[in-house]
Amino acid sequence: MLSAVCSVRQTASGIAPMQRRLLSRIANPLPATFLRGGTSKGIFLKRSDLPESQDDWPPIFQGIMGSPDPQYRRQLNGMGGGVSSLSKICVVGPPSSPETGADVEYTFVQVGIEDGALDLSGNCGNLSSMIGVFALDEGLCSPRTTDGNPGLATVRSFNTNTSKLIDTTFPVTPDLSPDLTLPEVETAGVPGKASRIVLQFVKPGGARTGKLLPTSSPVDTVPYSDDASATIPVSLVDATNPTVFVSAEHLAKTLGLLKEQITAEFLTRPDVEATLERIRQAGAVRMGLDPAAKAQPKIAVLSAPTSSSDGGAGVDIVIHAFSMGVLHKAVPMTVGLCLGVAANVKGTLAHDIVSTVWSTRNTAQGELVRIRHPGGTVDVGAKFDEDGTVLNAQVVRTGRRLMKGVVWW
Structure with a gap:
């Protein structure tokens, strides 16, 4: 497993021979989707398209984003945009354990702009709003629907960074394809209206530390x-x-x-x-x-x-x-x-x-x-x-499909 912060700064010449042989079997370019969720944008990848070990992710993700870039901080050699909200990757796949009750699971990766470090220590709320959309687009799961409102679908995802469940509910077409084009709501910082995506974190307390107040004190x-x-x-x-x-x-x-x-x-x-x-x-x-x-x-x-x-x-x-x-x-x-x-x-x-x-x-x-x-x-x-337990926290987001194809790393 990759540690919470992987500060490996690997280049083509710095990759071990065994790792180089393994990476040579990974597609380059790699199938990818570029999505906006809330006020962030990121690359979404299927877990099955990546090496089994997360230890082999750094050179791939660094290449995708154009990091490290200590001199210019613009990530012009990759898909990153030179700010943290544009240097993100989500890896999505089927749930690894049925015990979570999730439809899909995902790992969020923050890619360092200057040093190329991969940080898996937390989650991204904005990009979480698009996990369900990506999962349906890629056929990774079926949506949960209700008879009372067949125009809405919910996908429950398990975030591996925080071991928490997140529900996303959004409009769908009659064939259950996500519909992001309805002029329903605005997201501050994003021009125009789009479909309402309700993002609900289930029992969000203690995402990293196990406690809502890690020191047991409010101050x-x-x-x-x-x-x-x-x-x-x-x-x-x-x-x-x-x-x-x-x-x-x-x-x-x-x-x-x-x-x-x-x-x-x-x-x-x-x-x-x-x-x-x-x-x-x-x-x-x-x-x-x-x-x-x-x-x-x-x-x-x-x-x-x-x-x-x-x-x-x-x-x-x-x-x-x-x-x-x-x-x-x-x-x-x-x-x-x-x-x-x-x-x-x-x-x-x-x-x-x-x-x-x-x-x-x-x-x-x-x-x-x-x-x-x-x-x-x-x-x-x-x-x-x-008893003071946080049952859920929710917010409304919007999202947009930007590109689907392949990305060079």
Whole structure:
């Protein structure tokens, strides 16, 4: 099995002779589909078209994406786009065990732009929304339909990164082919309307650590510099993907600023990025995760809505999330889902912000949380059992088929 982070940097001359002979039996070009899911794009591959051992994946996936590219960071030699949301691969196949109850299973791979490292430490919520579509297109499973609404189909997938079940429900034609062209909903950051894809994570708590709150506390303190006594409050939450949440107010105090100065532009300053990376790594250690794994946990800065437009739009909380050390142009969907769950967990930084906003509006706490991110807004839902167990987290996405054919690696 490939470790959570595979930092092998292999080139044609750096591949062992035995591996080179094995890879020579793998098709090049390789059958592939290029799909958009939410605000991400990625290459979707069938598991049967790849080497049996994941240890042999690095040179194939690096070649597909055009990594490593430390000098230019554009991945011009591959299908990547020079940002983390465009350097992704999903490997889909039949379920390896009937005990999961899934129709298909998939492995998500984040490919490092500069170093070509393969990170399997988490999942991608945006691309998860297209697993069912790809599975039906490739004949990997049959959809689940209901007599009450024959125009909708559901595919249940098992994500091997997090060992979690995800349901995707989307429109289908009479012959049960996915129909993505209906002008039903918009996804912030994506032009135009498309078919509604309901993405539902089943029991998403403890995706990596086994616990919704890995430290059993809604708020912890972690160091943000080499001085261990210099600490900042954080909420460490693991739902769909582990995330370190920090408030803009606390970050401002840490940096000797006003919270109004914590803008998107400010967050892209190298010194601020470095501080947030220290916080992220410290949070990873407290969660029992590898701090060197860039993809997980994510880190996000939260703040209360302050503008009149936010008030008019019913925004409950504002987020600026980072992916692979870079400020995301929207929000990684697993982070958005994690925030939707965290906002309903008493005592977390997210809950403190959202509950204050709801109290000022005389609004009762509900299942939906409206999040504003740099690309727009998204509504995230979370349902809890009476004992506090997260039953599911869901969000609406859209997707589009972009290309089907072969890809050179």
